[in-house]
Amino acid sequence: MQASRIAGVGMYVPSNIFTNNDLTKYMDTSDEWIQERTGIMERRYADRTRETTTTMGVEAAKIAIERAGITPQDVDFIVFATLSPDYYFPGCGVLLQRAMKMKEIGALDVRNQCSGFVYALSVADQFIKTGMYKNILVVGAEKHSFGLDFSTRGRNISVIFGDGAGAVVLQPATKQGQGILSTHLHSDGDSAEILAMYNPGTHANYWVQNNVASFDEAEMGEMFMSHAMIDEAQNFPNMDGPAVFKKAIVKFPEVIMEALAANNLQTTDINLLIPHQANLRIAQFVQQKLKLTDEQVYNNIQYYGNTTAASVPIALCEAWEKGKIKEGDIVCLAAFGSGFTWASALIRW
Numbered sequence: 001m002q003a004s005r006i007a008g009v010g011m012y013v014p015s016n017i018f019t020n021n022d023l024t025k026y027m028d029t030s031d032e033w034i035q036e037r038t039g040i041m042e043r044r045y046a047d048r049t050r051e052t053t054t055t056m057g058v059e060a061a062k063i064a065i066e067r068a069g070i071t072p073q074d075v076d077f078i079v080f081a082t083l084s085p086d087y088y089f090p091g092c093g094v095l096l097q098r099a100m101k102m103k104e105i106g107a108l109d110v111r112n113q114c115s116g117f118v119y120a121l122s123v124a125d126q127f128i129k130t131g132m133y134k135n136i137l138v139v140g141a142e143k144h145s146f147g148l149d150f151s152t153r154g155r156n157i158s159v160i161f162g163d164g165a166g167a168v169v170l171q172p173a174t175k176q177g178q179g180i181l182s183t184h185l186h187s188d189g190d191s192a193e194i195l196a197m198y199n200p201g202t203h204a205n206y207w208v209q210n211n212v213a214s215f216d217e218a219e220m221g222e223m224f225m226s227h228a229m230i231d232e233a234q235n236f237p238n239m240d241g242p243a244v245f246k247k248a249i250v251k252f253p254e255v256i257m258e259a260l261a262a263n264n265l266q267t268t269d270i271n272l273l274i275p276h277q278a279n280l281r282i283a284q285f286v287q288q289k290l291k292l293t294d295e296q297v298y299n300n301i302q303y304y305g306n307t308t309a310a311s312v313p314i315a316l317c318e319a320w321e322k323g324k325i326k327e328g329d330i331v332c333l334a335a336f337g338s339g340f341t342w343a344s345a346l347i348r349w
């Protein structure tokens, strides 16, 4: 089967830097707490009115497309991963297709949160393998800053997230043994509510749990999102941080080892591991567990925070731009997040 390779990478982060000290103006937190628990020093926030998840995705895509040596009109499929879409529907894929004046190609949105980009890459890889498409644009982008609780109530989550976008162009590999060697996707829905944004949504949990499940006429228009839900911060993400942490440090190493085993490789064969930038402590734990050197792991959460679906392609692009990825290198992408879902991709560059 035809392997796929990453022919171009791109990233975009807003120019507006928001430091930990900036956050202390809104909530009871400190630079010391945030750095000690997460490693984050600052993050970027999109321009409130001029930048959206799609516009950031477009900026990253332009660079990836140019580096792949093609034009937007050559792209024959879009896979867009995000948890913070411009609209509840339609997804960002079609908005990007419109903004980049692409042909009437297929556009698919992936909703797998932190592992969204690796899932999206895996989907694109299958389309190249079957020969269906030749130039697939895979984007991961987030505008978290619009949907966070900036009061002390939401501090365990709001301090973590940042905005940005990353993109790659997948093409058929041109050399034997080059490209995506394998991808590995997993989920465990038992923990879906541990890291979730509950509303707006079509479940009736809020009404049932609050004993207001009488569906009389007055409530019909309110079921999806009501003033009461907003008062109770139901429109913001919810996370049991320690529970996520505990699961992440097990599943990250597991899915990396699964990728290596599938290709008869060892941890010493990894030239660069790019873990989803969830928390620097998680990445350090994974590094220790797998006995990887500092040179084998790339982290940039210190400067961008957790950009969810954008974190892996942003880190990949930055590492590539710094010359840390060379032809023939074994690059491992790995992610874990809400769902829970987790995934890895092993690539020979």
Ligand code: ACO
Binding pocket: 028, 029, 030, 033, 034, 037, 038, 113, 114, 155, 156, 157, 159, 195, 240, 241, 242, 243, 244, 245, 248, 278, 279, 282, 306, 308, 336, 337, 338
């Ligand atoms: N500033 C100051 N204090 C805080 C803050 C803050 N921003 N946030 C929480 N605290 C307090 C808590 O209230 C608590 O106080 P208490 O002991 O008086 O009750 C104390 O700090 C410890 O809280 P924990 O939640 O136990 O802190 P922990 O050390 O676990 O760190 C964190 C929290 C950073 C969220 C960590 O658990 C973590 O990183 N978890 C994993 C996050 C992750 O990877 N998410 C997945 C990606 S996101 C996605 O998929 C969408």
